[in-house]
């Protein structure tokens with residue numbers, strides 16, 4: 184089932200949580216809402232669920248206006264960060280709960296209910312845990328029970344609010360792979376909230392990056408990473424070096440002091456030689472090496488993260504003078520990306536100047 188949000192605004196008494204959200208989610212899509220703390224992710228999710236009602240704007244499911252409908256009538260499944268399971272009920276009964284409380288005319292018969300719950304427990308790989316109580320499960324297992332419970336009522340839409348937020352990094356990584364696999368099988372339109380960029384990238388078909396109650400950009404992970412719409416999105420998607428024109432003009436061909444080059448640590452190049460910069464620190468990260476270079480024109484050190492073999496080949500060591508360049512960069516003039524045509528034009532001009 185598709186979801187369309189148009190011009191959604193929501194104010195708490197002293198805070199604007201949503202400042203005009205337009206968003207179209209396709210049927211069967213897995214969309215992540217990604218953004219810093221307080222940007223409005225949870226409020227937006229609750230607005231889709233029917234747990235909050237917007238001050239302005241409309242919510243539509245498959246074209247039907249559901250803005251005024253309560254959560255019960257919207258038929259969505261919800262999984263929260265804290266697995267809100269019933270501790271006095273077994274895993275089986277927790278999952279069966281949603282089916283038992285249905286109106287009598289939709290309530291399944293006993294055999295049917297047992298079959299449905301068993302199937303769901305198999306789906307979340309907890310078949311053998313049916314008779315256990317939540318206290319006898321790990322955090323990751325409890326979260327899978329919560330998911331099975333949300334799926335029991337066959338929701339048209341599944342909403343997940345930081346579903347793995349309370350779990351440690353290893354379990355989180357396992358669970359998100361598992362959730363992606365599950366989604367590929369059942370294709371229920373899903374929206375999940377996270378402030379973890381890696382999680383959003385690994386799980387989602389598309390990501391909406393939010394900031395201060397607005398969507399800064401919505402795109403698939405690849406586009407978001409290679410063509411961020413503005414510096415906020417670029418900075419939010421992981422560590423990045425920001426180089427003023429004085430430093431990058433030599434290799435980008437754009438000599439405009441308003442243009443800043445954003446370079447990811449693995450795209451930064453340091454080559455031995457006089458370039459005004461000096462290696463300050465080298466740190467061993469295990470699989471990678473982190474090289475920090477100080478340039479007199481910059482307040483912050485430039486950071487490169489390279490694989491060990493690449494670092495070994497470079498022959499760099501603390502104290503060495505280096506020249507700086509980049510394999511890839513994204514250029515912004517103020518808040519706007521510098522487009523490829525302008526860059527190509529400049530490169531051409533460089534060639535003409537050199538060879539002309």
Ligand SMILES: Nc1ncnc2c1ncn2[C@@H]1O[C@H](COP(=O)(O)OP(=O)(O)OP(=O)(O)O)[C@@H](O)[C@H]1O
Nearest residue numbers: 195196198200219220221222223224225226227378
């Ligand atoms: N019940 C409330 N009363 C007043 N202000 C609220 C309430 N809930 C949230 N807010 C404010 O609304 C804004 C958006 O909050 P929201 O919880 O949607 O953000 P979020 O992106 O989900 O944050 P987090 O990642 O920290 O959970 C924030 O500025 C927050 O302080």
